[in-house]
Amino acid sequence: MSLLYASEPVRFNSAAPSCDCFAHVYGNAADHPDRVRRYPSDMTDEEWVAIRPLLPVPAWLNGRGGLPEGYCHRQMLDAVRYLVAGGISWRAMPADFPAWGRVYAFFRRWREHGLIAEFHDRLRGKVRELEGREAEPTAGIIDAQSVRDAATVPAASHGYDGGKKVPGRKRHIATDTLGLLLVVCVTAANIGDRDAATGLLTRLRRLHRDITLVWADGGHTGGLIGWCRDTLALTLGIVKRTDNMEGFVVLPRRWVAERTFAWLMNSRRLTRDYETLNRPGFGRDLRLW
Known part of the structure; x- marks a missing residue:
């Protein structure tokens, strides 16, 4: 699965989304309100701008089957970051995040398809380049x-x-x-x-x-x-x-x-x-x- 943006994917939502993640722009995430970012583990706007171009393109967006995702990718990543930073169990996910089962399914799907490792490797390459090194x-x-x-x-x-x-x-x-x-x-x-x-x-x-x-x-x-x-x-x-x-x-x-x-x-x-x-x-x- 490629990490590059799809060139002209089909747009599922006609209304202007409040978030620029794939699920908001092309999926069904507009049906769910944005959460207020309140935890230290939440990504800042600057961090989101840096990582958004490196996010994997979902299979449904590339025409390879599956339903359009209904939950914001930024919210999902913030939920995983909260879990790791806070040391909580999956079932203890705070109520302002998507339901823990959906967050876990999102994490497991990315892990099983190698997207987490690929996402991490691309981030590492960017950091190395900013330090004046080869990727x-x-x-x-x-x-x-x-x-x-x-x-x-x-x-x-x-x-x-x-x-x-x-x-x-x-x-x-x-x-x-x-x-x-x-x-x-x-x-x-x-x-x-x-x-x-x-x-x-x-x-x-x-x-x-x-x-x-x-x-x-x-x-x-x-x-x-x-x-x-x-x-x-x-x-x-x-x-x-x-x-x-x-x-x-x-x-x-x-x-x-x-x-x-x-x-x-x-x-x-x-x-x-x-x-x-x-x-x-x-x-x-x-x-x-």
């Missing part, structure tokens, strides 16, 4: 973070990180040198960094072919370095702490990924893992967050 990175950093999980998490995806003494799950991330997420996989907390890195780096290499250098911490030493060189044509650089370091020390390159974890922990829903279902394959894709 596609050539180097990255990988790291892992163990977090506690909720009682709803199945035992099959739950583990215990003996090093950090954290029961739960582990997030393995790959970022660019600005700290922007490239790939995220989630495993049980007892999965070692080297074991998880093979899948993480394979996926990173497949999605971002320009990357040839990745930095990691001392937990990724050993045969992984040679495996990256021989299998992925990728250079894995290890940034270690020295024996004379005491307390908190900012390490070259590695601090970027640590800052990304700090950014993630600003969202209450990400301070603990509540997800019951995992996707098939290696870990779970959380690139939206």
Whole structure:
């Protein structure tokens, strides 16, 4: 599904819409009144102007079937942002947003069609360009973070990180040198960094072919370095702490990924893992967050 605007789609609403999202202009969202933006997580008008050109075009707007959407895309995105920032459950969605079931269906449909990841990747490319970089990175950093999980998490995806003494799950991330997420996989907390890195780096290499250098911490030493060189044509650089370091020390390159974890922990829903279902394959894709 393309993220580019349709050239001349069919207009379903003749009245001038109060919002310029696809659902208001071409769908049935005009039947629903606009909500008053009141939460810190709501997008500002400036943010909306920046992301609107990057939104995916719905299948019904491109003539590929389905009914015109009846709820504003901006409201739906604000609802998801509220959920992540506030740490609430889907069923606790405030009444001024669309019904939680519709918001969840919207989120699930975008996730299953890969639109969330594609939307995120386009936003990352824009940020990189504003920083004077190429849209596609050539180097990255990988790291892992163990977090506690909720009682709803199945035992099959739950583990215990003996090093950090954290029961739960582990997030393995790959970022660019600005700290922007490239790939995220989630495993049980007892999965070692080297074991998880093979899948993480394979996926990173497949999605971002320009990357040839990745930095990691001392937990990724050993045969992984040679495996990256021989299998992925990728250079894995290890940034270690020295024996004379005491307390908190900012390490070259590695601090970027640590800052990304700090950014993630600003969202209450990400301070603990509540997800019951995992996707098939290696870990779970959380690139939206």
